[in-house]
Amino acid sequence: MKPIKVGLLGLGTVGTGVVRIVEGSQQDVLSQTGASLEIAKILVQDKSKARSIAVTSDKLTENAWDVIENPEIDIVVEVMGGIDLAKKYILESLERGKHIVTANKDLMALHGPEILAKASEKGCDVLYEASVAGGIPIIRALVEGLSSDRITKIMGIVNGTTNYIMTKMSQEGAAYDDVLKEAQDLGYAEADPTSDVEGFDAARKMTILGRLGFHANVDLSDVSVRGISQVTKEDIAYGKRLGYEVKLLGIAESQDDHISISVQPTMVKQSHPLASVNGVFNAVYVYGEAVGETMFYGPGAGELPTATSIVADLVAVVRNLKLGINGRRGFAPYKEKKLKSDEQISSKNFILLHVEDKAGVLAQITQVFAEHEVSLESVLQHPNKTNPKAEIIIITHDANQAAMKKVLKQFDAMDVVHSIKSVYRVEG
Amino acid sequence: MKPIKVGLLGLGTVGTGVVRIVEGSQQDVLSQTGASLEIAKILVQDKSKARSIAVTSDKLTENAWDVIENPEIDIVVEVMGGIDLAKKYILESLERGKHIVTANKDLMALHGPEILAKASEKGCDVLYEASVAGGIPIIRALVEGLSSDRITKIMGIVNGTTNYIMTKMSQEGAAYDDVLKEAQDLGYAEADPTSDVEGFDAARKMTILGRLGFHANVDLSDVSVRGISQVTKEDIAYGKRLGYEVKLLGIAESQDDHISISVQPTMVKQSHPLASVNGVFNAVYVYGEAVGETMFYGPGAGELPTATSIVADLVAVVRNLKLGINGRRGFAPYKEKKLKSDEQISSKNFILLHVEDKAGVLAQITQVFAEHEVSLESVLQHPNKTNPKAEIIIITHDANQAAMKKVLKQFDAMDVVHSIKSVYRVEG
Incomplete structure (x- = not known):
């Protein structure tokens, strides 16, 4: 031939x-x-x-x-x-x-x-x-290896640049700007890093994975995106103390044929396999109804x-x-795309608040969660003794995004809450 | 239709x-x-x-x-x-x-x-x-996803029962017999556990992976097998102190079209992704010349x-x-099978010796390694203060199996060496 x-x-x-x-x-x-x-x-x-x-x-x-x-x-x-x-x-x-x-x-x-x-x-x-x-054969895994299963969730570390930055910030306690600069010097980050650090690159990959995993024609505009440029070394330090690593995760979920896809910095429990994917490596975690949890790990670029x-x-x-079968093994989406509403998207959340340091404030704060039926997994006050401000870290149980938005809006309007320093989704 | x-x-x-x-x-x-x-x-x-x-x-x-x-x-x-x-x-x-x-x-x-x-x-x-x-689509990954690459090494945790036992022994400091009993009670191990704990089950799986990865007709009898029944809690404790976890690994290697396949309890560096594959989960690590390192993780049974x-x-x-293409996508081995000799198989090794507690013994021991051109990465004497016997732990650099056999034979004949307590391959 x-x-x-x-x-x-x-x-x-x-x-x-x-x-x-x-x-x-x-x-x-x-x-x-x-x-x-x-x-x-x-x-x-x-x-x-x-x-x-x-x-x-x-x-x-x-x-x-x-x-x-x-x-x-x-x-x-x-x-x-x-x-x-x-x-x-x-x-x-x-x-x-x-x-x-x-x-x-x-x-x-x-x-x-x-x-x-x-x-x-x-x-x-x-x-x-x-x-x-x-180099990870993730598309084949989704389209063929897991073809008989119903995929319910895909979580991916699909951008090496941001994972390098998050790893360095975590391991060295370094600040975002310093690590970004170093990544640029090493050629791991572009001179204009926007596409990577703001999550746009990851969003494109999650669009592709979402289409293949959920058999629906997901658009890039369906992906809600938040990058890592606002992640502080304090957030990472608090996360570590509570047993979490901050990772830029793409998260695609499907329940009852309703899907949501997002890219956001996420607190990942240290015992979860994604938490120890470090440096420029990529990994995609796939949950299927029948198979349970699988993970595919390898070099994301190069x-x-x-x-x-x-x-x-x-x-x-x-x-x-x-x-003689070219063009005949295509895998066209066969499901109508239905997006989840804010009420249907739910997760645990990590919230760091700076509040007025006086009696009764914690009761006011927890009351707001109760009003919106968000239950709490843990509440830590003054976790950092070297910091004179009154700081509260809250980790919620699973709460829907609509309720969380109302809670945060209410905090924003309260005099005793000086600032909502950070909000992260929690996984693992 | x-x-x-x-x-x-x-x-x-x-x-x-x-x-x-x-x-x-x-x-x-x-x-x-x-x-x-x-x-x-x-x-x-x-x-x-x-x-x-x-x-x-x-x-x-x-x-x-x-x-x-x-x-x-x-x-x-x-x-x-x-x-x-x-x-x-x-x-x-x-x-x-x-x-x-x-x-x-x-x-x-x-x-x-x-x-x-x-x-x-x-x-x-x-x-x-x-x-x-x-549930891990590893065969597809080897046959299709990595089809363009030359696979040089496959390391797998491919038996859930033994990985459950090793994980429990590591996490709880428990003895082999106790954990095996518990695994049997939980249904994770058979009443006759021989096939799992002696590595035969893993050897069968490595035979299949070796054929697919190296394109040669590997026989089950080509796999050298050692199980976990002799792994002691002391070995695991020493491993941990030096930064290793003991795992039953299947290891298939190919260099210059010469292959070796083994199953053996192995000291895996804690920073290696295989070290944190716990419980009944399986994982297969694949090294390709071009792709570098990839890992496929998931449930091994159920x-x-x-x-x-x-x-x-x-x-x-x-x-x-x-x-209309059944039977036409087969992947028949197209390479002649050539097995490595002991001289061609090399790895780091962990050796625990009980020796006579007198001056000059360590010099005699290290002299044996020198004679056979095995260089040492680290030597620890009396690592365990609570143990009155003189114990020496040696970790070698890469050494070929023929040289290692000669070293161990010589130790066996030396009066100052009371016993060769353990020998493990080291990876990661």
């Missing part, structure tokens, strides 16, 4: 990894699929740029159409990033019957349904394992881990080519 | 779970595959036995051939366990063109290659995700978790039926 020809859109970090792995694993791919892969054409921005891998210059092009319109190319791997141009190239490639492998979470989160519909129309594969949690997922997708496309 | 009919061989714990999940997820299976599943016939030992699920008596049979020779049945699910009879029924079912889903690790470890060859000949699927680590994997395999068979 002739080698199956692959066109690459982009030759940055991940694209370079794809070339390395395809070249290094030719014999394995051939043994596993009966066909070999050849990277035939690569779109780059500047042909003359020096590169860390040897590619003959006739394979490089600065013109995307040399890939898209190339009749020899069977599979297009999109690793250029960005949205509009990547979307155009992918749709045009599909139009020409080419299969797609992409690592583009932004694109799949925003335009996944449109791209998958086009692929289905054209009988083409679109695989995107690398778009969520780099040249070779991400490229591993891309090449695994390439191998899957090649297997489908050999079987 | 007519429902796809399934025959069940066995209606014990896992079989009951399969019936429950198939009945509870009809709509999901239909939406995902375009076909529904019907459990048409169930082989039981005693039709009159009371059961926790409602099955009409016409579906039950005490005659296996009512399933095997039933022309209406497309898929046979084998959850009866045992080896000879299960093998016969599976081969006879394949002979009649029926697809197989099995949770039978013993059978797949011993006769997997023969069964898969027959399946390939007959164009049938044989899927066995549930045979390793219950009615519904195991049944989840079986029904996911059923869904996969149904998808293949719809696509």
